[in-house]
Amino acid sequence: MGAEKKMLRLLLRVLVLVAAVKGDSADCTFEEGLCGWTKQGSGVEWRRSQTTPGGQESGPAGAHEGSWFVYLDTRNGTYLSEARLEAELEPSEAGSCFAFWLSSHGPELGKLKLYTDGLVVFTEFEDHGPDWRRFSRTLKPAQSQLTFVGIQGPGSLGFFALDDFEITSGPCSPPPPPPDYLFSCDFEDSSCEITSEANVGTTWERMSGGRMGFDHTSYSVEGHFLQLAVTCEGAACAGGTVDATLPVLSTDTLSSDAAVCFRMWYRMLGRGGQRLQVVLDEEELLFDQEDTNTFSEEWFLGTVGGHRDLIGSIKLMI
Missing domain, CATH: 2.60.120 (Jelly Rolls)
Incomplete structure (x- = not known):
C-alpha cells in the first residue's frame, strides 16, 4: 500500500509539471526545476542554484522569492562566450506580457539579452548591485519563443541572475513615472506638447x-x-x-x-x-x-x- 501511495504521489507530480509546461513553460519560480526552459552553452552556462559563487560581492544574497533561481556561471568560460536559456510558448490571440526579475552585479559583467523569435527586446550590461529588479516585455500574438542569451565579460567577477518568470494575457502595463518627475512622456497617448x-x-x-x-x-x-x-x-534633403x-x-x-x-x-x-x-x-x-x-x-x-x-x-x- 505504501508503494502504491508513493507511486501515486510521483505520478501526480509528473502530471502537474507536464501541465505547467503545456500551458506556459515561461512561467517559472525555479523551485521545482527549470519548468520547461532548456539551456545551451559551452564554458559558460545557466545554473539553477540557491547562491552565487561570489555571494553578495558579485550576485544576489538569495532568490527573489523562495529558495531557487538561475544565474549565468562564467567561472569556466572565456571572454564573449555565450549561454542560452530558451522556452517555447503557445501563441496567444491577445498577445501576452512576460515579466521577470533580474539581478546584475559584479565588476566584470558581460551582457544579457532577451530575444523574442530572434528580435532583441531587452539588454542589460551594467552593475546595479545585488538587489532584484523587475522587468516586463509585451509579446505579440504570434511570437512563440523566448531566449535569454548571457555573454561573458572580461572576467568571472560578476553574475546575471534570473527568477520568477511570469506570463499574463494581454500587453504589459508601463510602470508609472516616479512622483518626483518634472516631466515624463512615453508618447503612447500624445506628443505631450513637444x-x-x-x-x-x-x-x-x-x-x-x-x-x-x-x-x-x-x-x-x-x-x-x-x-x-x-x-x-533629392538635393533638398541635404543638411x-x-x-x-x-x-x-x-x-x-x-x-x-x-x-x-x-x-x-x-x-x-x-x-x-x-x-x-x-x-x-x-x-x-x-x-x-x-x-x-x-x-x-x-x-x-x-x-x-x-x-x-x-x-x-x-x-x-x-
Missing part, C-alpha cells in the same frame, strides 16, 4: 512600427515614439537641423538651484555621419551621439544627470 520645428523637409513625428519596429515602453509594434521623418526629395522642444523645462518650472536629470531612450538607424544632440537654450551641449552606421535592434539610454542650472528649453537636434 513641438517640432520642420527644417529642410524633415520633422519629428509621433509614429509606431515602421522601420523602427517597436517602441521602448512596451517593446511592441503598436507602441509609439518620436521619429525623424524625411518629407523632402539641416531639426528641433524638438520640451517647454516644460523652463524658468517657470525650475528654480536656479535645482539639480535635475534629463534622460531619454534612443535608436539611430541612419547611414552614418549624423549626430543626435541635446542642447540647453541653443547654447550648452549636454549630450552628443554620432550615428555609426551600425544597425542595432537595441534602445540606448542617454542621460544628463546632476545638472544644476538646467533652466530653459531642452532641444533634440539632428
